[in-house]
Amino acid sequence: MFYSVYGDILPLRVLEEISFWKLQEKEHALLLINSFVGLEPIYVDTLEQWAIDFEETEETSNDYLRAYGQSTLEEMYTIEELTPFIKYCFDESNAFIQFLAEMINNSIIVETLRFAPILTDHVIRESKYFIDITTSIITGEDIDFVIE
Numbered sequence: 001m002f003y004s005v006y007g008d009i010l011p012l013r014v015l016e017e018i019s020f021w022k023l024q025e026k027e028h029a030l031l032l033i034n035s036f037v038g039l040e041p042i043y044v045d046t047l048e049q050w051a052i053d054f055e056e057t058e059e060t061s062n063d064y065l066r067a068y069g070q071s072t073l074e075e076m077y078t079i080e081e082l083t084p085f086i087k088y089c090f091d092e093s094n095a096f097i098q099f100l101a102e103m104i105n106n107s108i109i110v111e112t113l114r115f116a117p118i119l120t121d122h123v124i125r126e127s128k129y130f131i132d133i134t135t136s137i138i139t140g141e142d143i144d145f146v147i148e
């Protein structure tokens, strides 16, 4: 059982959060490609694939949101029904975080760029923030998270 101040519109609130952050993650993937000049092709290709994946997830979330616009309250997806999709979104962000950590440790090019760790840390932190804030919205816990 979930407690949330959002009541019946909780699924809507969660989907809005997902759409927003999946767009951010897509932009982050593209930002890293453009910032890390000379990055090894394997990482460029993988980041391009991440951008495509995040766009698809955002689009799925937007499809759900559009469906709400056409439904009555009884027909709306419940948060329980959306749980597999929400879990997919979290798993995707966690896999992105893992990939970035691996890239920062193994890329020769990234190692030569002084600003690379700061930028990558920012991207990792925001994906973590997406998971934390969305979890907090669902569980109704107080949000105590400082974003740097």
Ligand SMILES: [Fe+2]
Binding pocket: 024, 028, 122, 123, 126
């Ligand atoms: Fe950002």
